[in-house]
Amino acid sequence: MTTKQPLRKPNQDYRSREFLYLSEVNTLIECAESGRKHRIRNSALVLIIFRHGLRATECSNLKWDAVSFDECSIYINRAKNGVSGTHNLEEDEIDKLLLLRSASNSPYIFVGENGEKLSEAAIAKIIKRLGVAASLDFPVHVHQLRHACGYHLARQGKASYLIQSHLGHRNYKNTEIYIHWAGIPRGSINWSEQ
Template sequence: MNTVGFMDYLSDSSRMNPLFRRLNNDEYRSREYLTWEEMKILIKAAGERGRHRVRDPALLLLSFRHGLRPGEAATMKWDAVMLERKVIYIKRLKGSQSGNHPMQQDEVDLLGQLKRIYANSYFVFPNERGKSLSVDGIEKIVKRAAEKAGLQIKVHPHMFRHSCGYFLAEQNRSTRDIQSYLGHKQIQNTVRYTAENPRRFEHFDWQWEQPF
């Protein structure tokens, strides 16, 4: 068997040696999202160190609030932001549906500061040269914030999108609304958030006489 054939053999998941197989994310972590309380701790930590004490917390806050993928946050430009109207146009990647989202006042305030600080950049979240952040750059920002926050869960940037979905599900938003908000073309991608929401079972009546 030649080298190429051997690698093809290994790539067959039915025969792959476990030592060569990359584990799924859920095998590394017990959950793939952060709670709102954890997000607040992380956002606060992002603003407590380094030169970018406005950019970094704004990046994390908007990524959570609007369910942004790292690439969507990295390429966001100021022409998508309408501060006076408190509206932001979310340009989705991976074939997802783009659309306008409302902004909360804390987002408007942070973005107003950002626009003054990085007045010469087209990008909302620029790097040192005023160009767009890379996905690797965002990962480093998140890693530093997580270390500062001391969270007991390994954090990565794509968790913010999942955190948004689970947060909306806990607010009892409909699956259709969450689908539209996150830009999912297929509702099957959204069902995970409502299916794992424990509040669905809060109406269960366990008020029987305790046997112990």
């Protein structure tokens, strides 16, 4: 007779939302920058995952040949049958990537002390530890950074097709949650008029 594994609790039992606010993302980056080890790598890791809405596996597999410093861009190979494409890199991302590039001979962007690419589990552990260091009120997981990207774009009022493209969603239905999470833009409803 086999014993059943206990079922995992629903996400809402762990946290009230599945995304991070921009201020929380910035706090994670600040914690990474003030850390004892791997400051540049870990701050770049958070920034790149957030800005490009990466899954842990997509981040783990990022290679230097996907980056064009001349074009200020990075090619994102999406997992889970997503739509791959080129994303622009902002100046702060380029600065961090240049520092990482000068310190590594690996074909992979994010590597551990052994020079091997960071595994999905290692990335998850780094993000979880940064969440603890940031003293957030709930346990942080790496996928919340991807959700934070979608939420942030929706909150800025970006068109749903742009959010879909940025996150590499093949199906629009996967993008709708960010529109719901972002809510109606502030100032769109006037509660004082009858």
